[in-house]
Amino acid sequence: MYLKTLALINYKNFENQKFDFDPKINCLVGENGVGKTNVLDSIYHLAYGKSYFNPINKQNINHQADFFVIDGMFSKGEKPEQVVVSVKKNQKKIIKRNGKAYDRLREHIGLIPVVIISPADRDLITEGSSNRRKFMDGIISQSNPDYLQALLRYNKALSQRNALLKYFAANQTFNRDNLEIYNAEMFSSGAIIHRERKEFIKAFTPIFKKRYADISNDKEEVNLVYKSQLFDTEWKVLFEENLQKDMILQYSGKGVHRDDLSLKIKDFPVKKYGSQGQQKTFLIALKLAQYDFIKEELSTKPILLLDDIFDKLDEKRVAQLIALVTKDDLGQIFISDTHKERTENVVKASSDSYNMINL
Ligand SMILES: Nc1ncnc2c1ncn2[C@@H]1O[C@H](COP(=O)(O)OP(=O)(O)OP(=O)(O)O)[C@@H](O)[C@H]1O
Ligand SMILES: [Mg+2]
Numbered sequence: 001m002y003l004k005t006l007a008l009i010n011y012k013n014f015e016n017q018k019f020d021f022d023p024k025i026n027c028l029v030g031e032n033g034v035g036k037t038n039v040l041d042s043i044y045h046l047a048y049g050k051s052y053f054n055p056i057n058k059q060n061i062n063h064q065a066d067f068f069v070i071d072g073m074f075s076k077g078e079k080p081e082q083v084v085v086s087v088k089k090n091q092k093k094i095i096k097r098n099g100k101a102y103d104r105l106r107e108h109i110g111l112i113p114v115v116i117i118s119p120a121d122r123d124l125i126t127e128g129s130s131n132r133r134k135f136m137d138g139i140i141s142q143s144n145p146d147y148l149q150a151l152l153r154y155n156k157a158l159s160q161r162n163a164l165l166k167y168f169a170a171n172q173t174f175n176r177d178n179l180e181i182y183n184a185e186m187f188s189s190g191a192i193i194h195r196e197r198k199e200f201i202k203a204f205t206p207i208f209k210k211r212y213a214d215i216s217n218d219k220e221e222v223n224l225v226y227k228s229q230l231f232d233t234e235w236k237v238l239f240e241e242n243l244q245k246d247m248i249l250q251y252s253g254k255g256v257h258r259d260d261l262s263l264k265i266k267d268f269p270v271k272k273y274g275s276q277g278q279q280k281t282f283l284i285a286l287k288l289a290q291y292d293f294i295k296e297e298l299s300t301k302p303i304l305l306l307d308d309i310f311d312k313l314d315e316k317r318v319a320q321l322i323a324l325v326t327k328d329d330l331g332q333i334f335i336s337d338t339h340k341e342r343t344e345n346v347v348k349a350s351s352d353s354y355n356m357i358n359l
Contacts (some may be wrong), residue, residue, distance in 0.1 A: 001076045001112070001300050002332035003043060010065035022077075022355035025322065025333050025347050029340040030359035036336035039359075040116065040305040043334065047114035047303070048138070049095050049105045057087045073113060076300075079163050083112065088195075104150045109141050109145040113294050113302035117287045119311050123288065125271050125279055129260035136261060139290050144296035146280040151194040157185035158257055165250045187235045190256045194230050197259065201226040207292050207335040212285035215317070220266055222282065280312045288321075307309045310337060315346050317320040322350045 002023045010077040013035045028036040041060075044052045051060055061068045067088040075079040084096045095102050102108050123131045142146040161182035169173050193316070205224045212222045229238060238254045245294050246252055263270045263282060270282050294302050309318055318335075325331035337343040340356065347354045 001303070003074050003303060004080075005070055005073045006042065007069070007071040008039075008042055009069040009071075010062040011042050011070055012062060012066040014038065015062060015064070019106060019357065020355075021332070021334075022353055025351050026335070027343045027347060027354065027356050028334065028336045028341075028359055029338070029343060029356060031338060034359040036359055037118070037307050039203035040118075040307050040334055040336055041069045043072070043303065043305060044114055044116055045070050045085050046074075047112040048061075049085060049093065049108060052118065055118060057093055058089055061087060061089065070349060081111070081342060083108075098184050104127070106141075106145060106152065109148060110143060110145070110298065113142060113285060113298050113300055114303040114305060115291045115294065115302045116307065116309035117284065117309065118305075120307075121283045121287065122279075124303075125263060125274075132261040132263075133257075133259055134289075135286070136200060137202070139212075139293060140196055142294050144196060146182055147192065147196045150189040154186060154189040154193060154256065157182045157189065158252055158255065161186065161252050162250070165246055165252070168247060169250050186255055186267055187254075190230075190235065191257045194228055194259075195284070197226055197228070197256070201261070204293055208285055208289040211288045211292070215281050215285055215288075216278075220278070222285075223264040223267070225262045225264065225278070227262055228256060229254055229258055230256065240324075243352065279288055284312055284317075285353060291325075301325070304331065304333045305331065306335045308336060310339075310342065315342065319346050319349055322347060 003021050004023075005021065006019045008017045008019075009018075015032075019039070028039055030036055041051050041053055041283045043325065044050075050057075054060055067086065072083045074083065082096075082098050085093065086096075087093045095105060095108055097108065097111070124135055137147075137151060141151070151207060161179070164178060201224055208224060209222060233241070238259050242254045246254075263286075265274050265278060265282065272277055274282060291302055294300075306318075306321070309321070313321065322333060322335075335343055335347070340358070343358060
């Protein structure tokens, strides 16, 4: 599967721009601030219906305009697939596949598998657990629509439960039956989420370890550990024990929304004990494992978006990466870099077919 053409209207710094892409390698080159990352993000948009970098839709609209359109034409097994994402200020985002609008975003997820590697991935290591949950959720959802549905159900019940806790506090009242409605919903959807995350990490960890070993030449032992309150205590007990605290804080403190993924190097957190280089290697290995996993699950090579890749890897590693993706025909890859020659040299070595796009 690959992206053939892309049209951007009022998307961030692009007022009206069209691109024709190579089925294999596309390099976006130009100085800082010309919009290289924005092009990659627009492709991410076509896959996930949202930005990788900025979740606030209207901030992705060009400052001079009140709407944006991202129009992508893909070729999937020789069949054309058009995906259009459009956002108008103060209106709901619309995503269309071949001219027909989706009722729900989740119907679209998985159609266009995309993996992005960007300097912003650093957040996975340095920031809070929500980044790591998002990482797990993003991968599992691509191949498991039931999971995505359970997540949406869970999040809805969670925010309703929190609203109810606030209501109890504001009105100095309590109603167990009302609370139980949301508890039950969180138990049933949360159980699916917990089970699937557990299964996922079990399958994903060996893939990740292999990637890390390949990149680092087997230098050090790494591991991923799924953390969840549900491992220690049963749902009902967990909620019951924490009820008083929930009432005081007016917030649900227990459940899969507190899950985490601990990232370890020699049994220590990579955030505290990993060197800069080890952290970069860790992130690349995580992303490549994501690529392998999705490729396996969906039997399609994802489109790979490499933003500022030389930030993380030297030229030799970048060349290895490109060779890997383009090896047997299917994979398409987008690379952004400020140095045209550097990128072209690396790319030339692995493929006859490539496209340099000067921005
Ligand atoms: N809503 C918006 N409207 C207009 N311009 C925007 C908007 N959002 C971002 N920009 C502009 O987009 C540009 C940044 O684009 P981008 O991050 O893609 O650059 P880049 O080429 O990747 O740069 P670098 O090499 O520094 O990574 C900035 O000039 C910024 O002002
Ligand atoms: Mg950039």
